[in-house]
Amino acid sequence: MELRDLAMQAATIAVEAGRHALQDQINPHDPRSTSAIGQGTQFSPGIDTRLIRYCRTKIAALDPMDGFWEEEAGNRRPGGRYWCLGHIDGPVNYVRNMAEWTLTISLFAVDEKGHASPVLGIVHAPVLGLTYLAAKGQGAIRIRRTIVGDKREKIIPSTMTTLNGSVISFGMSYFPNESEKVLQIVSRMAGKPADIKRVGPVSLDLCRVADGSYDAYFEPALHSWDIPAVSAAAVVVREAKGTLWRWDGGHVRWEGSNDVVATNGLIAEDLDTYLSGR
Structure with missing residues (x-):
């Protein structure tokens, strides 16, 4: 088949x-x-x-x-x-x-x-x-x-080219150190996007990047138990011509934990300024 x-x-x-x-x-x-x-x-x-x-x-x-x-x-x-x-x-x-x-x-x-x-x-x-x-x-x-x-x-991603006026989504866990990291990033970013959303779950947030509802999504720590959800949504993002990478630009590891960022492919560089801490 x-x-x-x-x-x-x-x-x-x-x-x-x-x-x-x-x-x-x-x-x-x-x-x-x-x-x-x-x-x-x-x-x-x-x-x-x-x-x-x-x-x-x-x-x-x-x-x-x-x-x-x-x-x-x-x-x-x-x-x-x-x-x-x-x-x-x-x-x-x-x-x-x-x-x-x-x-x-x-x-x-x-x-x-x-x-x-x-x-x-x-x-x-x-x-x-x-x-x-x-x-x-x-x-x-x-x-x-x-x-x-x-x-x-x-479905195809959005055509937004900058964080200014964008709609961004992020994920966080119930582990304090992971949540603190992402909240600091969101705090630094505040004022540029038109909205920064935290709804979840990761599979739906990623698909909303794929269909243009969101311009980007990021999360600092996805664990082995997240692999089923992330892998399913990853195919949707990539086939819609969006991008999905680790924060360092590497491929997602399907055997363990990852930080991930999904975008429409156009605002990745702008977003990386915040994720990399530059």
Whole structure:
């Protein structure tokens, strides 16, 4: 199956899983009943595990490839392809009945040198009625739910060339040292952008750079548990002709932690002045 067709089929799985998650979200619940189940999903409710199980079963039936990214950490072979399924991205938003949370699916390909990179990505936001999907070499699209049915649109980044008057988004974690770093940058930058937003989650913020809603996004520390969300959105950003790099200009490392910056490709130099501390 071609990557583009595979992306469309995988997107239908994400949409169906999103219906289950949304139904659970709107059911009455007490946020205090949720518990920490790991650093990456501090407030994630029990639905998370069921969603992963559902998506794994459906994806394996669609095309099992060479397995799943998390399980094959020590056995990934050159030429292999591995699915990467994310937990709910934006679990705090989910538990607090906010709209900004997503489900993500990505596919990694390993080249002949053993280097892995995502080649397919789906980011689905059930409450917002948005699905972003992209496949390597095929561009990126956004599917919007409307009152007359789904509307499919090709997406491209904004054409803003300077921070002045731009709309910037940033991410931060609950680790104090990481949050302090990004807040200092935002403080220095204040007054140039028309707005600096902090909404989350990372997958949705990155897609909003891809579709031109934001001009750039940056975060000082994304961890291994963020890889599913970031990898899915990375394909969307790059296929929309945006840019996604580490702050030092290097490639994102898909095996560990990263600082990341995504832009429309036009204001990267202006933004780098603040990220580099010059």
